[in-house]
Amino acid sequence: MMSSKVSRRQFLSYTLMGTGGFMASAMLMPMVRFAIDPVLQTSDGGDFVSTQYKADDLTETPVRVDFTVKDVEDAWYKFDAANTAWVYKEGDKIIALSPVCKHLGCTVNWAGDDKHPDKFFCPCHAGRYMKNGNNVKGTPPTGPLDEFEVKVEDGIVYLGKTVPNTLV
Numbered sequence: 001m002m003s004s005k006v007s008r009r010q011f012l013s014y015t016l017m018g019t020g021g022f023m024a025s026a027m028l029m030p031m032v033r034f035a036i037d038p039v040l041q042t043s044d045g046g047d048f049v050s051t052q053y054k055a056d057d058l059t060e061t062p063v064r065v066d067f068t069v070k071d072v073e074d075a076w077y078k079f080d081a082a083n084t085a086w087v088y089k090e091g092d093k094i095i096a097l098s099p100v101c102k103h104l105g106c107t108v109n110w111a112g113d114d115k116h117p118d119k120f121f122c123p124c125h126a127g128r129y130m131k132n133g134n135n136v137k138g139t140p141p142t143g144p145l146d147e148f149e150v151k152v153e154d155g156i157v158y159l160g161k162t163v164p165n166t167l168v
Helices: 008-040
Strands: 049-054 063-073 078-090 093-097 120-122 127-129 147-153 156-163
Touching (some): 049 063, 063 156, 078 156
Antiparallel strands (some): 049 156, 120 127
């Protein structure tokens, strides 16, 4: 019969390996959780926010619409985020464009320049956009303005997340 005695040296090796493994797993678990946590989160990307505008009140002239997205979370805080869109009617379709310039992120204004009363104008570097959000060639913007998803319920305009411009 074979003896199953463990020497002092083996006992210490097993103990140190077990303790080291436990400590390594205690350090790695938060890192693994951090890496896979975004995959496990549910997305609220389809939420729409109501605006103060009725669909019937909109015209072909873009108007600035301010709205608030409730309970936005970043890494540390939960807060209400103020947002803006340029909204107008094109036939029966309601169009909402993001006011964020694609050049450096400044805010564009409708008819913000006396020389171009029928275009969006970025005051930072004289960037211009057509009414549909397409950037005017030869000006600083590198791409068209983004669009907001739009829906109408009970006559009220609701805005969703931004998507790449589908009008150009």
